[in-house]
Amino acid sequence: MGPMVGIRDRKALREDLLPAGLTEVLAVLERAFGAELAVVETETGQLLRPIRYPPGARWDLWIALCGQVAQHARPEFLEDEDPLLVLAFPLCRTETTHLVAVGFFLARSIKEGENLAGPAAVLGVTEQDAAAWAKRQPVWSAESLLRLADLAIHYLEEQDRCRHFAQEAESLSAHLANTYEEISLLHRLTRNLKISRSDEELGRVVLDWLLEVLLAEGVALQLLPVADAESHRAGPGRTQPVLLTAGHCPVDNAGFSRLVQHLCLGVPLQPVMLNRAVTCRPDWPMPEIRQLILVALVEGENLFGWLAGFNHVDDGEFGTVEASLLSSVAAILGIHSGNLELYRQQSELLAGIVRALTSALDARDKYTCGHSERVAQISVRLAQQLGLDARQQQTIYLAGLLHDIGKIGVEDSVLRKPDKLTPEEYEHIQQHVRIGHRILQDLKKLDNVLPIILYHHEAWDGSGYPDRLPAEQIPLGARIVAVADAFDAMSSDRPYRKGMPMEKIETILRAGAGRQWDPRVIDAFFQAKEDILEIVRRERQEIPAAWLPGSASLATPPRSL
Ligand SMILES: [Fe+2]
Structure with missing residues (x-):
């Protein structure tokens, strides 16, 4: 053959x-x-x-x-x-x-x-x-x-x-490059994990970074509503999902929710990866999504949101490298959200304790009822006007609520005395700033609030108490609360007088700028005047009728000291 x-x-x-x-x-x-x-x-x-x-x-x-x-x-x-x-x-x-x-x-x-x-x-x-x-x-x-x-x-x-070694070296170096990118991104991410950073703020930064390293046309982060957000007084929480994106994201917020719904996801611990094998099928409802990688932001039992990469840049497929990167980022974001939530709950608890304390004060001195809450809210509005950040506003809010807490330790006979106070009595009631400071000084979380309580009766020209501090030596928070306190006292009705007319209050505030009060804070007051009046109108409605001036149950007049 x-x-x-x-x-x-x-x-x-x-x-x-x-x-x-x-x-x-x-x-x-x-x-x-x-x-x-x-x-x-x-x-x-x-x-x-x-x-x-x-x-x-x-x-x-x-x-x-x-x-x-x-x-x-x-x-x-x-x-x-x-x-x-x-x-x-x-x-x-x-x-x-x-x-x-x-x-x-x-x-x-x-x-x-x-x-x-x-x-x-x-x-x-x-x-x-x-x-x-x-x-x-x-x-x-x-x-x-x-x-x-x-x-x-x-x-x-x-x-x-x-050849085998060369291949191994090549795959090792590719793996190293991926690992390096992943580690460097995670490193940057962890360095940015501050409790002062909101999840949205951190999310935006992370999406930009992710887009640099991930071979995706777009990346998106959907943050879910925060539980009982409406009870958060110092700033409104999230009541709707929020979608943050970088690059080209083929779905909007509602579309993203539909996508998650369509995939019928509970809380998957593993990333969900969809490639052409699935998205080419006629029953795939979102043809604009060709490749998808989706991971949950989970911490403990809580689901905080979803992180997604959309459409591979050269129509390749997403694989374990992308999945691992997205999972790591989502894990860190989940922990951050979990911490924020814990922090929020702690703040809520603290606010609850603070409200309980102010209620105790209100119960003793009914004329001042609602005064603390109004001072707190007006102070926050002034702080916003002065450009203070959310954390400082939170501190000012608590300080506003607690500024007169030391009056708990003032004798009833002095606190409720209808007549003019003797010099001794006046000196006694002035002690409320020190007493308040003492009551709260062991609460670590109120460290920043303490100086404001202690110094809210200091005056810009150094004539106040307890330490006769002048001008900038008075903590800014205390200068803010001082203006809010004075305005609320002047505008509130008293048994022996109606609240002062607005024109008169304005005259007094202007005259006191640079003497009693910080001129910058007074400026802020006039800039935010409409909002402040709205706060006062809204908060006064919450006062029980029996406590309102003119009610038969009122026996003693209040003071603003
Ligand atoms: Fe006071």
């Missing part, structure tokens, strides 16, 4: 049937052997690479024998037709390789006119052509051939090992 691959078929054979890199390696081997090498795939019995010349006559047999050579994993002669040798050796010693090289070699020089019928039959050429071929061949001893083939196998194994 002729060769399995005839001369006409040879052109159809493509070198690219060979594993990557083998063509180059074969070129090296062929130079070493000084002969062409065929390559046989023993699994399929295919001649992947034929020898151009001579054609060879027993390829069926040789291919079958190559299977054994691969199994033995060592060089062997398929034919020994003196002086012709057909050598075969495996191109690797691993079990997964089934490639065997085959070549024709001359074991000695031929003599002039020698009978070459046997070799010619093996080579598949005429005797004359066999003689011509033999003259062009280098002469090998069988032993040298086997040794060289052994070396070749060894060389191939080394090549393989190098």
Whole structure:
């Protein structure tokens, strides 16, 4: 039978049937052997690479024998037709390789006119052509051939090992690059985890960073409403989901909610990844989303929101690298949201305690009822006008509520005395700033509030009490509360007088600017006047009718001291 691959078929054979890199390696081997090498795939019995010349006559047999050579994993002669040798050796010693090289070699020089019928039959050429071929061949001893083939196998194994190392190095360096990006992003993120940062503020920064490292067209963060947000007095909480985005985000807030709903997610601990296999299906409702990666912001049992990457930049697929990055970021954001929530709950608790304390005061001195709450709210409005941040506003709010808490320790006979106070009584009632300070000084969370309580009766010109501090030496919070306190006292009705008309109060405030009060705070008051009047109108409505001036139950007049 002729060769399995005839001369006409040879052109159809493509070198690219060979594993990557083998063509180059074969070129090296062929130079070493000084002969062409065929390559046989023993699994399929295919001649992947034929020898151009001579054609060879027993390829069926040789291919079958190559299977054994691969199994033995060592060089062997398929034919020994003196002086012709057909050598075969495996191109690797691993079990997964089934490639065997085959070549024709001359074991000695031929003599002039020698009978070459046997070799010619093996080579598949005429005797004359066999003689011509033999003259062009280098002469090998069988032993040298086997040794060289052994070396070749060894060389191939080394090549393989190098290739393997190179691949490993490449994948390691890609992995390192990803890990580096991930770590650097997480590092930046953790450095920005401050309780003073709102989740929205942090979220915006993080989305920008994520877009830089993630191969996504857009990233989005949906933050869910905060539980019982409406009870948060110092600033309104979130009552609706908020969607923050960076890059091109294919859905709006409502669309994002629909997406989460469509995916029927409870609170998945693993990231959800959707690629073309899913989004190509006709039942996928959002064709604008081709690839998606979605992770939950979870802390404990609370779900705070969702973090998503949309559409791979070159329409590739999202994989474990992206999933791991998004999960890590979501975990940190979840912890941050959890901390914020805890902090909010603590603040609520503190505010509750503070309200309980002020109620205790109100119960003793009913005329001042609601005064603390109004002073607190007016102070916050003034603080906003002066550009103070949310934390400072929170402090000012608490200070407003607690500014007169020390009156709990003032004698009833003095606190409720309808007549003019004696100098001793006046001095006693002035102690309320120190008493208030003392009552609260062990509450760590009120550290910032204490100086405001202590100094809310200081005056800009240094004529106040308890320490006669002047101007800027009085804490700003105390200067703010002083104005709010004075305005509420002047505008409140008293049993012996109605609240002062607004024009008169304005005159007094203007005259006192730079003497009694900080001129900047007075300016802020006039800028925010409408809002402040609205606070007063709203808060006064909450006062029980029995406590209102003119009610029969009122026995003692209030003071603003
Ligand atoms: Fe006071």
